[in-house]
Amino acid sequence: MASPPLVQLQRHRPARPPQVPDRKPPWLKVPAPGGPNYVALKQLMRDHGLHTVCEEAHCPNIGECWEHRAATFMILGDVCTRNCAYCAVAHGTPTGLDEAEPLRLAAAVERMELAHVVITSVEVLIPDFKGSEQALRIVVEAQPDILNHNLETIDRLYRLARPGGRYARALELLGRAKRLDPAMLTKSGIMCGLGEEWDELLGAMRDVRARGVDILTLGQYLRPSRDHLPIARYYTPDEFAELRRLGREMGYRHVEAGPLVRSSYHAWEQVEQATA
Numbered sequence: 001m002a003s004p005p006l007v008q009l010q011r012h013r014p015a016r017p018p019q020v021p022d023r024k025p026p027w028l029k030v031p032a033p034g035g036p037n038y039v040a041l042k043q044l045m046r047d048h049g050l051h052t053v054c055e056e057a058h059c060p061n062i063g064e065c066w067e068h069r070a071a072t073f074m075i076l077g078d079v080c081t082r083n084c085a086y087c088a089v090a091h092g093t094p095t096g097l098d099e100a101e102p103l104r105l106a107a108a109v110e111r112m113e114l115a116h117v118v119i120t121s122v123e124v125l126i127p128d129f130k131g132s133e134q135a136l137r138i139v140v141e142a143q144p145d146i147l148n149h150n151l152e153t154i155d156r157l158y159r160l161a162r163p164g165g166r167y168a169r170a171l172e173l174l175g176r177a178k179r180l181d182p183a184m185l186t187k188s189g190i191m192c193g194l195g196e197e198w199d200e201l202l203g204a205m206r207d208v209r210a211r212g213v214d215i216l217t218l219g220q221y222l223r224p225s226r227d228h229l230p231i232a233r234y235y236t237p238d239e240f241a242e243l244r245r246l247g248r249e250m251g252y253r254h255v256e257a258g259p260l261v262r263s264s265y266h267a268w269e270q271v272e273q274a275t276a
Contacts, residue, residue, distance in 0.1 A: 020231050027237055027259050028220065033063025041066045053090045053125075053264075058224055060260050086268040088123040088148070101127070102135040106142035121145040121271050123187070125263060131169050133176060140180045146215070146271060147177050148187040150263055151208055154200040161194055161229055175211035182212075185253075185274060189217035189263045192243075195232035205247055214253040215274050218243050219261035235259065 045052060054062045089108045105124050123146040129135035140147065151170050152158075158167040178186055188208045192201065208216060218240060223231055240257040247255035253274040256265060 020233060025234050025236075025259075028060070028222070028234070030060050030260065031063065033066065035063065035067040038063055038066040057262075058222075059262050059264075060222065061262060061265050065264065065266075086121050086123070086271075088125055088146075088264050088267060090125040102129065102138040105139050109139075109142040109144045121268065123148055123264075123267060125150070126173075128165060128169050128173050131166075131172065136173060136176060137180060140177060140184065143181075144184070146185045146187050146267075148189070148263060149173055149177075150189040150217075151204060152189070152191055153194050154196045154204045156200060157194055157196060171207055171211055174208065174213055178212035185215065185271065186211075186213045187215040187217070187263075187270075188213050189219070191221040192218060192235045192240075193221040193231050193233050194229060201243070202246065205243075206250060209247075209250045209252060215270050216247050216252050216255050216257075217261050217263055217265065217270075218247070218255065218257035219265070220259040 045055075053059070054065065059065075089105060105126065109122050109124060122144050124139055124142075124144045125148045126136070126139055128149065149170060151167075151174075152165075153161045155167040158165060174186060174188060177184070190201070190204055190208075196204075205216065205218075220235055220240075221229075221231060223229065237259060240259060240261075244255045244257040247257065254270050256270055258265075
């Protein structure tokens with residue numbers, strides 16, 4: 001009786017993901033900023049010696065947002081004093097604990113509340129404060145309208161994408177903020193396209209919602225420089241629409257999802273939708 005043929009067994013290798021095209025897809029192309037309000041506000045920033053996250057992160061929406069009558073500013077270190085209907089004050093780094101930083105953020109909120117300016121909402125974008133409850137409490141007690149800490153990515157990629165950060169610590173901060181002030185709106189954001197799987201992305205969305213977060217932003221990751229992680233894939237507008245639908249099913253008050261969405265994208269409208 002002839003012996004059966006030998007069969008070589010090989011470990012299954014998943015198919016390689018499709019290569020990211022060299023050029024951005026058409027839905028990521030936006031006109032260069034340059035409207036009159038944009039120019040005036042940019043000059044205002046320079047006159048006051050202010051630095052904005054919008055500029056430093058090369059936000060694709062800077063022309064649209066700054067041209068809007070209710071311009072949103074992501075400001076580092078200080079706040080604008082006029083011409084701003086919605087202002088977001090940001091920390092310079094996503095992680096870390098400078099003992100004076102929560103005091104500066106709280107003082108910025110209080111200055112805007114006392115200043116003679118037309119500001120409808122004040123949002124603070126905070127770091128994780130290395131898990132310090134006292135630092136978080138200082139900011140919460142200043143009573144900003146919205147408290148934001150961006151999760152940014154999934155657990156598996158967290159230390160790679162956000163060195164010094166911890167996925168669990170970010171979630172704990174969001175949950176603790178809600179416990180300190182249940183009436184305060186809380187917000188977080190995730191960048192898509194860093195190499196996460198669809199199910200992992202949905203898992204991160206559920207983790208954030210489980211901490212009572214009201215507003216979620218989902219946008220396409222765009223590599224700011226060669227020192228940052230490369231883009232793993234581009235999500236389509238239809239995929240973002242599906243993420244928006246699934247996020248609303250999870251219980252978020254508002255989900256802002258799209259290729260160009262960033263934390264401050266249409267932030268004044270996010271609040272209107274969340275409080276409607």
